[in-house]
Amino acid sequence: MNPRSVPVVVVLSLCLLAGCGPSPATTTGSSSPTPTPTTLPQATSGPELSPTRDRDPFQVHFLQHYQLIPYPAEPGQTNLCYTLQDDPSASSLGKIWFAGTDILYLLPSGSRCGPAERKGALKLANGDTITIHATGRYCVPAYAVQFTFTVTGGTGKYRHAAGGGTIAVGPARNTPPTADEFWSGTIHQS
Numbered sequence: 001m002n003p004r005s006v007p008v009v010v011v012l013s014l015c016l017l018a019g020c021g022p023s024p025a026t027t028t029g030s031s032s033p034t035p036t037p038t039t040l041p042q043a044t045s046g047p048e049l050s051p052t053r054d055r056d057p058f059q060v061h062f063l064q065h066y067q068l069i070p071y072p073a074e075p076g077q078t079n080l081c082y083t084l085q086d087d088p089s090a091s092s093l094g095k096i097w098f099a100g101t102d103i104l105y106l107l108p109s110g111s112r113c114g115p116a117e118r119k120g121a122l123k124l125a126n127g128d129t130i131t132i133h134a135t136g137r138y139c140v141p142a143y144a145v146q147f148t149f150t151v152t153g154g155t156g157k158y159r160h161a162a163g164g165g166t167i168a169v170g171p172a173r174n175t176p177p178t179a180d181e182f183w184s185g186t187i188h189q190s
């Protein structure tokens with residue numbers, strides 16, 4: 001792997017949430033984890049992310065705080081992996097925040113964009129949760145990530161939740177390690 005692609009993958013991994021395991025196509029091995037970079041390179045100019053212009057009932061802007069974590073057992077498939085915790089924000093569901101894990105997979109040879117995955121849960125002020133799974137793409141050098149998320153369930157009155165939408169993650173900042181996120185979609189209690 002090109003040494004310059006490692007920091008790019010770390011930045012792009014900022015968006016996947018629930019667990020950093022090997023991709024479904026990989027097998028487990030006895031290789032030791034690859035050391036995780038501690039900072040991301042400064043982003044060069046890229047497209048400016050902004051909330052979508054649609055009128056979806058669920059829209060929220062989060063300030064994401066991320067922490068790089070060790071790669072899964074099969075480092076050949078994953079560029080970056082990180083946990084994230086978003087600051088609470090106002091939404092149509094009330095005060096809400098997100099916690100999860102992002103995985104940025106290897107860039108295909110000769111490509112500036114690669115696959116990304118996120119797993120985690122939105123948490124409401126009353127203690128209910130809404131679990132999500134998201135897949136998407138990250139691109140370098142701007143480090144932006146675009147996801148499409150699906151609601152997979154939850155707890156409390158959201159235990160049978162359904163819905164989905166998009167997540168746009170802006171360029172990562174190193175000091176402190178943060179990024180902006182814009183969510184837009186629908187979430188139903190079902």
